[in-house]
Amino acid sequence: MLYFDGTRLADLRWAHNEHSPSESSNKAATAIPSKQTDVAAGSSQGSSGILSRLRDTLLKKASESANKGSKGAETVTPTYPDVRRLISMASSQRKTIIIALALLIVSASVSLAVPFAIGKVIDFFTAAFENGTGDKPTLFGFGFGSVALLLTVIFAIGAVAKAGSNILLELAGVRLIQRMRTMAYGNALKQEVEWADRGAGDVVSRLSVDTNIVGEAITSDIGDGLRAGVTVLFAGSAMFLISTQLTLLMMAVVPPAAIGAVFYGRYLRDLTNRTQEAVGEMTRTAEERLNGPAFRTITAFNTQAEESKRFEGKVQSIVELQTKEAYASGFFYAGTGFVGNCAILTLLTYGGSLVAKGVITVGDLTSLLMYTAYLGGGLANLTSFFASIMRGIGAGARVFGLMDREPEAIKLGQGIDPPSQRDVIKFENVKFAYPSRPQQKILNGVDLSLRPGESVALVGGSGVGKSSVHALMLRFYDADKGTVSFGDVDIKSLKPEKLREMIGVVTQDPTLFDGTLAENIAYGYKGATREEIIQAAKQANCWEFISEMKNGLDTRIGARQLSGGQRQRVAIARALVRKPSILLLDEATSALDSASEFLVNQAIESIIRQGKITVWIVAHRLSTIKSAGKILVLDKGKIVESGPFEELDQPGSRFRSLMAAQLEASAPGAVEEDEPSESDEPVIDSEPQLEEGSHEQANSNARPNSVRS
Numbered sequence: 001m002l003y004f005d006g007t008r009l010a011d012l013r014w015a016h017n018e019h020s021p022s023e024s025s026n027k028a029a030t031a032i033p034s035k036q037t038d039v040a041a042g043s044s045q046g047s048s049g050i051l052s053r054l055r056d057t058l059l060k061k062a063s064e065s066a067n068k069g070s071k072g073a074e075t076v077t078p079t080y081p082d083v084r085r086l087i088s089m090a091s092s093q094r095k096t097i098i099i100a101l102a103l104l105i106v107s108a109s110v111s112l113a114v115p116f117a118i119g120k121v122i123d124f125f126t127a128a129f130e131n132g133t134g135d136k137p138t139l140f141g142f143g144f145g146s147v148a149l150l151l152t153v154i155f156a157i158g159a160v161a162k163a164g165s166n167i168l169l170e171l172a173g174v175r176l177i178q179r180m181r182t183m184a185y186g187n188a189l190k191q192e193v194e195w196a197d198r199g200a201g202d203v204v205s206r207l208s209v210d211t212n213i214v215g216e217a218i219t220s221d222i223g224d225g226l227r228a229g230v231t232v233l234f235a236g237s238a239m240f241l242i243s244t245q246l247t248l249l250m251m252a253v254v255p256p257a258a259i260g261a262v263f264y265g266r267y268l269r270d271l272t273n274r275t276q277e278a279v280g281e282m283t284r285t286a287e288e289r290l291n292g293p294a295f296r297t298i299t300a301f302n303t304q305a306e307e308s309k310r311f312e313g314k315v316q317s318i319v320e321l322q323t324k325e326a327y328a329s330g331f332f333y334a335g336t337g338f339v340g341n342c343a344i345l346t347l348l349t350y351g352g353s354l355v356a357k358g359v360i361t362v363g364d365l366t367s368l369l370m371y372t373a374y375l376g377g378g379l380a381n382l383t384s385f386f387a388s389i390m391r392g393i394g395a396g397a398r399v400f401g402l403m404d405r406e407p408e409a410i411k412l413g414q415g416i417d418p419p420s421q422r423d424v425i426k427f428e429n430v431k432f433a434y435p436s437r438p439q440q441k442i443l444n445g446v447d448l449s450l451r452p453g454e455s456v457a458l459v460g461g462s463g464v465g466k467s468s469v470h471a472l473m474l475r476f477y478d479a480d481k482g483t484v485s486f487g488d489v490d491i492k493s494l495k496p497e498k499l500r501e502m503i504g505v506v507t508q509d510p511t512l513f514d515g516t517l518a519e520n521i522a523y524g525y526k527g528a529t530r531e532e533i534i535q536a537a538k539q540a541n542c543w544e545f546i547s548e549m550k551n552g553l554d555t556r557i558g559a560r561q562l563s564g565g566q567r568q569r570v571a572i573a574r575a576l577v578r579k580p581s582i583l584l585l586d587e588a589t590s591a592l593d594s595a596s597e598f599l600v601n602q603a604i605e606s607i608i609r610q611g612k613i614t615v616w617i618v619a620h621r622l623s624t625i626k627s628a629g630k631i632l633v634l635d636k637g638k639i640v641e642s643g644p645f646e647e648l649d650q651p652g653s654r655f656r657s658l659m660a661a662q663l664e665a666s667a668p669g670a671v672e673e674d675e676p677s678e679s680d681e682p683v684i685d686s687e688p689q690l691e692e693g694s695h696e697q698a699n700s701n702a703r704p705n706s707v708r709s
């Protein structure tokens, strides 16, 4: 579709031109107004005043539309340096683009010669008809056969040039898009964790939609713009040359239609933008609901009908907007078409009288009509070109914002290597609040110390900050006050990636990627040998089930094609294969059934017994906690108790109150049958799906961890 100030103009045509001066390039993703430059000939936007006004509005609109759909994400305003950046981006494909543009000028020139040639051919046949004497008329001194042959050769050259320019521009665009995507994705992965927490959804749209828009803007759109410019210049000059009188008459009719087009165009553009937003809403809902865990929640809670209704609501709002758009565009295009046809009629009437007086020939009038169509199409395409370029600048600002973003806090590659692989870990008066919720103090003066090879269990109520302690150790965040040190070196002065290399992490709901079991175990440890992978699998107690599978380690697994216990053990193998100095287990057993828990605990205990790795466990289960040499109790942001199990398991201790139910259940004489079995328990997702806005409620419902022995 052709867009005027962001609005569809496909039907803003007074006459149809077979030799479109501009080609269709509808590649932008859905929900973004795409652009087809199939000629809208003879349209009425021909005024440079309108164009300059449009440019200003569009720069503003480019910023607005660029920031659309970036709910909750960083907003980016396009600036002129972004334009320079666009140009420098395109310069990597300089050669291809220059050749393509040269070919484009050749093909446009050939197309523009068509009306002239047609006019001459008509005059030739008119002369032959009027003559009727058998004298052979000539065209430029040649016989018709020779001229026809020459024209065929010229048209063939035009076709080859057109194919060449289209292919080269398309290729340059594809390469640019690929380059931008790779660079932006690479930089996105280097950002701090907090940034991803805030805006990952927006990043995806920058990588997919915005890169597409930018790639198009600096290749096909530039091509279309150049073609339109050449068309306007050439067709305008040709018209004046053929008949100044008729051309001036034509120019008088254009402005009123152009004004109407501007108003209707704006209305349609607003509708299009609102439709885009509504489509974005619908897509977000579908994406959110159709992912694995959400889909399971919907199925388990039988909410398919409700979900369908919710989706229907989103679809309905799109239908309402599109209905308005259908009416508006219907009347708009019919109106402009009517005005256009009247203008053509005027031109024909006056032009016909000039032909009758012998001022111009029939061929001249035909050429003039065709050039009028070309000129209109060229002007419409120029406005569309400005709109696309402005949209490209807006999208470019968002892509470059992602490509150039420096992590606010923790930067990879900065700092020194850890002086040793095994050393004491210390937290000294550590205070911490999440940057997104600075008023909610999570840690309020944590002091602790872990010797190399020591095993520690961190316990505390739900939401007290246990995982946050691990997050600080991994340098996902930096402490607000106090220091976290490794071997007396503040971890802030270590290279984050080197620190993380020493740490193996297992979370409650580990992420496995689509790939083989071997690839999943070796993830993040380049060059792991088959033996190392098998060794880690054995250590993590998962070798048995892997070896029972038909393809063993080469079995392909999706994100959720293993049981919870199997996933957990594969994750432990993944953490162990890199031979870490520190193993962080974050509630690695809390979602498991007794049999899996037993296997995972066995694996953990054997790692602890070997004493080679510092094992730091965040756990709820007594069985896991007991395996640690030391227990730390976190409460109200501080370590309130610390010591071995026997020392803390005393009447009145915070530890005992936290573990009361589990301690009772495990006490001698506790009735075995009372223990909750897997089948007695209600189904609880390991990763519950919270409705938007329900997080706070979920947090306020936080209570000390429920106990399961």
Ligand SMILES: Nc1ncnc2c1ncn2[C@@H]1O[C@H](COP(=O)(O)OP(=O)(O)OP(=O)(O)O)[C@@H](O)[C@H]1O
Pocket: 197, 434, 436, 437, 442, 460, 461, 462, 463, 464, 465, 466, 467, 468, 469, 699, 705
């Ligand atoms: N990325 C985050 N941004 C803002 N607040 C967060 C973030 N992650 C956790 N919190 C909040 O920080 C507090 C501590 O969370 P944390 O996950 O460390 O608790 P926890 O002790 O591990 O809880 P649980 O035992 O339930 O897993 C909670 O109130 C939680 O809502």
